[in-house]
Amino acid sequence: MPDPAILPRIQASFDRQTMMRTFGATMLAAADGRCVIRAPILPTVRQQQGAAHAALAFGLGDSAAGYAALTLLPEEFEVMTVEMKINLLAPAVGEALEATGEVMRSGRRITVVRAEVVALDGEHRRSVALLQGTMIPVEAR
Amino acid sequence: MPDPAILPRIQASFDRQTMMRTFGATMLAAADGRCVIRAPILPTVRQQQGAAHAALAFGLGDSAAGYAALTLLPEEFEVMTVEMKINLLAPAVGEALEATGEVMRSGRRITVVRAEVVALDGEHRRSVALLQGTMIPVEAR
């Protein structure tokens, strides 16, 4: 069940991202320049050694950062990723990955964002990736 | 049918990446510090406006860069991504994405890589993303 505090336009945009559905991802929070997205580490998203592929950590972190940016923009906007950098801290193993995106500076022309991705394994939380990037507002069609 | 010039250990490693299977990706070439991977833009890998999600361009570019690095390493190694940066040049629309990874410097401790991702649309090829990052060799188990 989606968090009732998430704006309908943001939830609807997330729901249109079929990549998030493929990843089994859920948006847990999105408000005030912050967004949390979680996805299980499915058998279908692995790299060659059985850990989650870097594209999963990247995809969750990028979407969490983008929706964090969107929470601070007027209704008529969407955001697009201009660039994103990811540093991988540890193998992404466990039951699920949880990405928290955060706006560092929201400007008229660009928004600078960061995200952290943690691997969840039972009670254990381990930071597996850090992202830093740039979003640009675009008029929604 | 896989390219017969691709070393069996590289093809086998690629085949173990279930994320590449989820993306419908194929390795078209991998030799001499260069690797090409292609995937259709499936209905299951979109962002909210219908273009391919940045995670697809990232995942193909990251894997192409990683296998490019692996072609220059001794048999007993795998590679892992230390960090990767992607700049998105244009919306990733069309039939397929093709990523070409290239080794810029192969060292004992780290390998510096670049990748370009192009969108294929009929006869048209359009550059949609540039990646630059670092791979680290790890002993295969």
Place this chain on the structure above:
Amino acid sequence: MPDPAILPRIQASFDRQTMMRTFGATMLAAADGRCVIRAPILPTVRQQQGAAHAALAFGLGDSAAGYAALTLLPEEFEVMTVEMKINLLAPAVGEALEATGEVMRSGRRITVVRAEVVALDGEHRRSVALLQGTMIPVEAR
């Protein structure tokens, strides 16, 4: 006067960086995975519009991140920058820039670091740049 809590080997390494002297930079702190470096915005370090050149924010942030990493390494090591990414948040104007570097993960083979650079203008502090990168330990000669 250097902070007495800074290890002599770290202060000595910093003092050998003639670039820091050219920038008029001082190391204010270096311990426990954190380092602070400050420099005035001299007339000699400007870009074309009179703000500090991005190379000043980069250089201070990079050195602060590197010495933060060095505080967590055994005595016989130096560090080198593998890669560093900087996002510029606002024009770097004011009297001085202060960079705070921080270790995000210290590993045997690589150390992941972040840094923030703030512009100091009277009582006012404004964040002007965020850095994220990778350091590698090297045996000191």
Place this chain on the structure above:
Amino acid sequence: MPDPAILPRIQASFDRQTMMRTFGATMLAAADGRCVIRAPILPTVRQQQGAAHAALAFGLGDSAAGYAALTLLPEEFEVMTVEMKINLLAPAVGEALEATGEVMRSGRRITVVRAEVVALDGEHRRSVALLQGTMIPVEAR
């Protein structure tokens, strides 16, 4: 003597960058989305082991990339760096560093750039750094 093919407004902008003067840098070319800047490795720009500080390679690469972008913009614009990432390939030792900036995609809102920095040592040229980043046009005042 400046290259006569360099537009006066671009040369004038470069000449206002006092950081470039501090580095002893010269603009060798700037036209058609490409720019070359060279600087000696002065005793005043070193890191702790005697090689050029990463801030020198960064500063030359960043300015070369920025002026490459500027060659493709209308007269009333300046550019600012949004973000820049540098991978260091080898210690920057030798007589001089030469940075070549190149536009990868010039858009209305952002320009994506790359730069390569080579160390010159007698007849020898060695690639020491690769940069990839984003420039944004701003109205010149």
